């Protein structure tokens with residue numbers, strides 16, 4: 001078995017009561033069966049557990065949008081009283097994310113955790129997955145190993161291109177979309193080995209294919225981006241503020257094409273964290289296309305999520321000279337810290353809702 005782990009994965013430590021918005025807020029925490037029976041027994045001697053546990057719903061009850069185990073000081077009653085081993089699978093593993101493929105496990109730290117987002121976006125070295133191996137062997141029924149192989153090769157091409165800092169970040173992003181569209185067309189035509197021939201175009205090496213050039217040139221055109229971004233209003237709001245955030249982006253960024261140009265300039269100014277966000281989404285989701293054949297939507301999620309995170313930063317911070325805003329709230333007045341907050345706020349809205357992820361993927365496939 002191969003294990004691919006995000007660099008710094010093992011260095012993650014929860015900052016608990018210092019966290020600006022801990023993971024016990026807003027999300028419904030589902031409890032695995034083993035933990036549920038353990039809690040049922042513990043509840044006989046602990047009123048707090050009895051009141052917090054929703055046995056039928058297999059989850060923890062919430063009060064005012066927070067888990068009932070959350071104490072006023074921001075710490076967890078379960079962990080404080082019984083130690084980390086008392087936590088259910090969800091609480092013990094978060095923010096660690098695992099993708100499972102035949103004989104491969106890929107581990108990343110989700111961007112929705114403020115500390116994981118800080119670690120990633122403050123790191124200026126390229127994001128990597130570190131490989132290790134053991135003698136474990138497994139077989140998945142109907143696993144398409146050939147497609148998985150092609151996807152990992154394509155992901156390597158994306159990585160090499162996206163982490164080439166001699167190319168401006170917007171060019172890198174546009175090229176990702178063209179590349180993904182071409183890969184998708186090969187797969188849809190059952191030309192799986194043709195995926196080997198697909199390359200990323202830089203835009204500077206004027207490509208002879210006018211269709212590819214058109215996709216490249218129109219990718220971030222104002223009306224197209226405005227249309228793509230209208231999906232933000234259709235997301236299931238997981239946080240009370242989501243509709244205000246989406247409305248803020250709409251009013252500020254999509255009121256005038258000159259505003260969008262300022263967002264693009266902001267991305268160029270923060271090209272390194274933009275690259276880290278792109279690679280986070282690529283590493284976390286791209287190879288999942290082996291299960292649903294949707295390649296384009298995985299890359300579109302990476303590209304447009306990165307743009308929307310910068311739109312959040314811009315919409316919240318005016319011209320972002322100070323980086324202070326309603327999005328960053330009291331978190332920080334530093335522009336990079338504001339970007340980190342925009343990143344985890346966005347990821348909270350999308351990454352932990354299958355409804356929202358499915359909606360985004362379907363939207364991108366319809367608007368390829």
Ligand code: SF4
Nearest residue numbers: 014015019022023113
């Ligand atoms: S969101 Fe991350 S840093 Fe915050 S409490 Fe949860 S695991 Fe800890």
